[in-house]
Amino acid sequence: MNAPDAVPPSASRLPAELRAELSALLGDRFTLSASVRTQHGKDESYHPSVPPDGVAFARSTEEVAAIVKACARHHVPVIPFGTGTSLEGHVAALRGGVTIDLSQMNRILAVHEGDLDVQIEAGVTRKQLNAHLRDLGLFFPIDPGADASLGGMAATRASGTNAVRYGTMRENVLGLTVVLSDGSVIRTGGRARKSAAGYDLTRVFVGSEGTLGVITEVTLRLYGIPQAISAAVTPFPTIEAAVNTVIETIQSGIPVARIELLDEVQLDAVNRYAKLDYAVQPTLFFEFHGTEAGVAEQVEMVKAIASGHGGGEFRWATQAEDRNKLWQARHNAYYAALALRPGAKGMATDVCVPISRLADCVSETKRDIEENGVLAPIVGHVGDGNFHLTCIFDPADRAETAKIEALNGRLVRRALAMGGTCTGEHGVGYGKIDFVEAEHGPAVEAMRRLKRAFDPDNIMNPGKILRI
Amino acid sequence: MNAPDAVPPSASRLPAELRAELSALLGDRFTLSASVRTQHGKDESYHPSVPPDGVAFARSTEEVAAIVKACARHHVPVIPFGTGTSLEGHVAALRGGVTIDLSQMNRILAVHEGDLDVQIEAGVTRKQLNAHLRDLGLFFPIDPGADASLGGMAATRASGTNAVRYGTMRENVLGLTVVLSDGSVIRTGGRARKSAAGYDLTRVFVGSEGTLGVITEVTLRLYGIPQAISAAVTPFPTIEAAVNTVIETIQSGIPVARIELLDEVQLDAVNRYAKLDYAVQPTLFFEFHGTEAGVAEQVEMVKAIASGHGGGEFRWATQAEDRNKLWQARHNAYYAALALRPGAKGMATDVCVPISRLADCVSETKRDIEENGVLAPIVGHVGDGNFHLTCIFDPADRAETAKIEALNGRLVRRALAMGGTCTGEHGVGYGKIDFVEAEHGPAVEAMRRLKRAFDPDNIMNPGKILRI
Incomplete structure (x- = not known):
């Protein structure tokens, strides 16, 4: 497609x-x-x-x-x-x-415990980094699900489940080493927490998908592992009830670490894939980080909000092992969805809207899916207003492929009309290249200026992000 | 100079x-x-x-x-x-x-309470915005002291006292309207909390000091006014004791909203200027935001850390009026310093270092000031590793001016040698243009590419940030 x-x-x-x-x-x-x-x-x-x-x-x-x-x-x-x-x-x-x-290039070059930062080569993966940090009581929170390389995560401006609390790669990259299109090497940013010394080259390259240079080293912010971590799963009678719980939680300023939505189709897929027995209903997965007292307080506030929207019992996972199982189930959502129809492929697409429009956007999308008879579970990092469809289809079937493409196009246009973006975290690649123009209008020409400035011969990952 | x-x-x-x-x-x-x-x-x-x-x-x-x-x-x-x-x-x-x-251009265009964002014209000042937001229970936290315009704050990547908790303009600008050097108008970013849709033009312009385009509208993140706010002032026996309290607080992950250092020279100036009676010692000003219970917990943790470093009694300000007085005294530090020597001028310079080097950097700088017989109170947003000198001098006195310039140069080189930056928040203008080269090396050439891409004729605030 x-x-x-x-x-x-x-x-x-x-x-x-x-x-x-x-x-x-x-x-x-x-x-x-x-x-x-x-x-x-x-x-x-x-x-x-x-x-x-x-x-x-x-x-x-x-x-x-x-x-x-x-x-x-x-x-x-x-x-x-x-x-x-x-x-x-x-x-x-x-x-x-x-x-x-x-x-x-998978060496961890320097951990600065006292400064809560780390310098790594671009090929280090997030799991490798966190395994290395665990004994120091530190962690790197950005978690897109896959065990991606941190250079790749920087290049695609990745985020994932923890972004609602800790931000995305945009907020957590302090500096980069980048090889430019002529083979010259620059270092951007630095280890100070903030700087007003010149253009923000770090954020020029974060999210540039290899089209402006090759990221070879990354300096990242780290965080102390919270004193208390607690996770819970709660079913809701409708997807609107679940999303409205999210909206009220965010608007109340409760610093939840994770707040993930799975619709009943996705929940069913996860149950089958991981042999779990969650109620087959629209469901929120929560995680809370803080002091013991802080987590207890957050939990009480969120429980009250959820209960006001008809939310069911909270199933808790406080032990690390149980939490890992819970989040592994969530992370396997894509594979679980694929397993619903053996042999089929999945088109994972994501959009992100201002949180006040999330219920509208999810509901309209769900109706669209149902009306068109597509198998497309919904899962989302809903605390950010970000959600995903995994459209299950057979790419060899032209009619089905066209139907999926049309659904994706309507999803993006719906999100844009609501003040949102065509991709919250997956990035553009070439799959969403046409939507960038629809979203940014005249600013795309400014993006082209940037591209030409750094890659005048268009040799850096050509054909991605922008049509040149 | x-x-x-x-x-x-x-x-x-x-x-x-x-x-x-x-x-x-x-x-x-x-x-x-x-x-x-x-x-x-x-x-x-x-x-x-x-x-x-x-x-x-x-x-x-x-x-x-x-x-x-x-x-x-x-x-x-x-x-x-x-x-x-x-x-x-x-x-x-x-x-x-x-x-x-x-x-x-000082209209507040749209407040989206449910989404915690606001669209404003660039001339709106931070006090004007916060006065407008107060009745909605919202606020915009970035506070550089001066009642600056938010367009200017975006253009200089401003931060200030609240940045340790809420980030800087880098983290809090969602989108911009920018007039480019050919008079074309673009909109960057959007209202979604995150996006991976193309280059991060917003952060290209944040901190670009008018050298790439004119910012005419800004979309900002907002925050709910915390349920509880408490502020306190605590004296320390030495500046090292005060700074080590800061370092331990930050390393412990305590989410203080403000943590400001005034050395005894600055404290004395503030006392005289505002007719206050704080002990003339190195002093920390704290502010805590959260729920009642959360603030109480933060306070207990910070008190324990301060007491371990010989910190004195906490003088509290819990009423809004008392807090305003306290922070006004802090914000007037520059004018208070100027008043120490009537008729003199102040050179306000700032650097920012990784927090683990803050005690070294502040102590060495203080020694340097004393050895050279300069009047230069120290004040800082120390939670970020950022501090300021206000060098009081007579610009007509060439010898004194040269002494101040040399002090500033040593300060910057000291910060750079410690992995820091030549300016944490004031920006480059033309005052620090030579230091940008020292800090960024080959990356300055990449900044020039960016400048030429957006302003080929060098008509946008020429002579600032980079020598072209």
Whole structure:
């Protein structure tokens, strides 16, 4: 769908001189293998693989710089690759070129406990980081579900379940090391908590999806593991009741750490997939962080709000093990949805609206799904006004595919009409490239100026975010 | 100091055709008056006035666009002006041109209570906004002390006393309307709490000090007025004891709303200026926000930490009136410092370091001040690792001026060596333009790319942030 401006992969398209240079630089860490190329042309979405012409496994910023410099000399595209867990075709090599796999750049460079920050290489994954931090009593909260690389999470401005309390990658990246399109290396930001010293280059690159440069190192804010953590699951009679509970909780300023919605279709899928026995109703998953007394107070306030909207019993998970099970069930929502129809694919799409419009947007979308007979469970980071559909379909079936595409288009237009955005967290890739124009209007031309300033030859992940 | 690349003001330098166009557009809201020009060439700092060649008072985004378009056609510089409360010569018309005064663009366009956001024109000041919001139970927390315009605060990436809890303008601007250097108008961001839809243009313009475009409207995050607010003042035996209390408080994750340091010199100045009787010792001013129980819990934790560092009694202000007095005393620190030596000027400079280095940075700076016999009270938003010196001096005295400049240079180099930034919140203007290079190295060239992309003719507040 959204048929990419693609060319067939062909290793021989890479200039022989470039192949020789990259082989000399990387040895067998530069490969033309078809299977490696195919794997690197594909993310976790329904978008088909568009393999690059070669894959380079980098081990340092200097190597990335050398690779980009070589590619730039030959006007060959460069596509950064972390874990391949993106959802809008971000890693597809639409115009061929060399994919730079950063997964071997996985060193944790420096933890500054006293300053609550950490410097890492871009290939470190969030689970790896949190495993490293646990004994220090620290954690990094941003959790998009997948065990994504933190470089990739920065590049896509990821967020996820904890964003309602801790913000997104936008708020939690203090600085970056970036290889620019000419192979030069810059460091943006710094370790001070705030700075007014010049343009905010860090946030120019956060969310730029590899189209302005390759992120090779990241400095992140950390947080102390809260004294008390408690999680609960609560069913509601209707999806409106659940969403109105969310809206009232947010408007009351209660600092919930997570507040997730699963509609009854998604809940049923999760039950089947994980062999759980939650009531098959629209359901909220909550998590509370704070001191013992603070968590108790938050819980009382939220229980009162939920009960006012007809919410059922809170099923608690206070032990770490039980909480992990609960959140694993939530994180597996996508796979659980896929399992509803074996062999089918899922189109995971997300929008985000101002919280006051969330009930309208979710209800209208649910009606739209039902009226069109689509299988599309709803799940959302609703505290931010962000929700997802996983449309289950067979990409080989043209009529069904068209129906899904139309549903997605109506979802985005509905969100935009409500003052929202075409993607709260998945990013644009090439799957949502047309919607960026609809959302930003004349500002897209300003985005093009930015793109041209940093990538005048359009070799950095071309065909993503903007039509150039 | 840092002698600007300035030209003498002369209204006749404006092309006659441009003068005619602006007069036709604005009537007597376009003026060549010498006094108005002089006033608009100067901010609250020691930097001398560098008047523009004309001043245009705009009343709408369309008027700003028309002014910029006209100036662009004649290659005449444009300088945006809010309240003139900047501190590094941000509004000086270093290369002449037309200053656009936005103070008449002071309409509050829409308050969305349910979404906790507000859309305003750039000339609305923070006190005006908070007066408007009070009856709704909402407030906008960013408070740099001065009653600055919110457009100006966005343009300088302002922060202030509440930033330790609520973040800076970087975290609290949801979207902007910006007039670009060719007079085109874009809207950046939106009202959704998060978005991954394209480049973060909002944060390109936040902190850009008018060098990339003129901000004409701002959408801001709001917060509910906390159920309980409590403020207290506590003296410490040494500045190290006070700073170590701050470090331990932050490292413990206690969500204090404000935590401000005044050294004994500043405290003495505040006592004299506001006729108060605080003990003349290094002192912390605290504010706590939350539920009644939450505030009580925070207070107990902070008291225990302070007492461990030899902190004295907490003097409380729980009534709004008492708190206002307390914070007014803190906000008047600059004027109080100036009053220590009548007729002298103040150079207000600020740096920000990782919190673990704050005690070192403050102590070394204090020693430096004493060794050099300078009058320079220290005050700081220490929860962020940010502190200020107000160097009191006579700009006509060359030797004294040189001594102050050297002190400032050593302060910045000390902060940079500790992983900090040359300005946590005042911004660059032209006063700190040389330090940006020292701090960011090769990234400055990337900033120049950004500048050239948005302002190829260098007409937008030229001579600020970067040497072009």
